[in-house]
Amino acid sequence: MTAVGGATDGGDAAASFDPLRPMLTRVAYRMLGSVADAEDVVQDAFLRWLGADRAAVREPAAFLRRTVTRLCLDQLKSARAQRETYVGPWLPDPLVDDGEGEADDVTLPLMLALERLSPLERAAFLLHDVFGVGFDEVAATIERDPAATRQLAARARAHVRDARPRYKLEKERGLEIAHAFFEASRSGDMQALGAMLAADVGMWADGGGKRPAAAVPILGKTLVMKVHRSVAVLLRKYGSTLVHTGMINGLPGFVTREADGEFQTTALDIEDGRIAAIYVMRNPDKLKHMH
Known part of the structure; x- marks a missing residue:
């Protein structure tokens, strides 16, 4: 499912990309905790989609989710260094009445717990446990074998267990x-x-x-x-x-x-x-x- 150079017109790229943009933004935001950074990552993914051989991509959603996740993993490396010099407590950007996000139960305490995970653990947990992506695709995305990916998700699950709501508040x-x-x-x-x-x-x-x-x-x-x-x-x-x-x-x-x-x-x-x-x-x- 690799893409090579050979773009067609931008309108065609946008038509196939725009319906997926909300999902991709949710993935990026939950990886990064920043609205602006998530939007930048998704726009970068669109530019890559614009230059891809889209006819060769059988599953655009999987291809773009993989692209966004890898871009986020790259960004998290520099984000960790920035957090070390952050003044006072760090909280993720607030999303108000995020109707799409509420369904996956990623609450603010859970996002803070994700901050304590390694980038790969975070990616494995979010993609599989939150977005329902199969382990084979998650493994391909983070470039680890499926067994190692399952271990990453299991470790993440254990670390964030206490941050998940025990019951649903009305x-x-x-x-x-x-x-x-x-x-x-x-x-x-x-x-x-x-x-x-x-x-x-x-x-x-x-x-x-x-x-x-x-x-x-x-x-x-x-x-x-x-x-x-x-x-x-x-x-x-x-x-x-x-x-x-x-x-x-x-x-x-x-x-x-x-x-x-x-x-x-x-x-x-x-x-x-x-x-x-x-x-x-x-x-x-x-x-x-x-x-």
């Missing part, structure tokens, strides 16, 4: 909690806020060194409530406008416009009816696609 209930959380934070109702939080709740805020954010995760109910007490004072003083309540990377949450005019997303991981983790995205570079 969407409407999750959004109710998210809205109540915003209202309690804005009003300064610490009693209501405390009742929503799990005892071992944690908060991660990604400012990327571009906007104020906690430099390390804040762990424990008392500390998180202390932070939100300060947040409530700022909300009352400067105002924070609720823009949207919805699913963010598969978790209930909300989007606000802050006093500096920038967006902010807050995603809540809810377990047994209480908020177990709070993920706040403040890095403007990771919020550009939302404008």
Whole structure:
């Protein structure tokens, strides 16, 4: 299923590529955690498709998925070096109400767990367990034999097991909690806020060194409530406008416009009816696609 040079017209290439673009973007985003990088990779794949002998490709979807995955593997090598110098906690770009992505259960905690995997483990897990690609095709994509590929996927599965949701939270209930959380934070109702939080709740805020954010995760109910007490004072003083309540990377949450005019997303991981983790995205570079 190799392709060689010999392009026909660009319209023909686009006609066969565009229906596959959403799927390819999902693969790239879940590999990289960046909307802009995923779009760049998919565009690079299109340029390669434009120059390929498309008549010789029996399965365009498999060929392009393989191309995108390999481009992502190349990009992850440099991304790892960049993460080592990243300021504060790193979170993936927020996808709001990503209807296509919700179906594969790749939530924000799972994406963070994928960060701890090797690039090959991540590719094997995502392609097989998330996108349902057979091991023979996965093996060909990552250039390993099927037995080794199965081992990579099994190791990945073991590492991310705890990050997969134990039960499916009803969407409407999750959004109710998210809205109540915003209202309690804005009003300064610490009693209501405390009742929503799990005892071992944690908060991660990604400012990327571009906007104020906690430099390390804040762990424990008392500390998180202390932070939100300060947040409530700022909300009352400067105002924070609720823009949207919805699913963010598969978790209930909300989007606000802050006093500096920038967006902010807050995603809540809810377990047994209480908020177990709070993920706040403040890095403007990771919020550009939302404008």
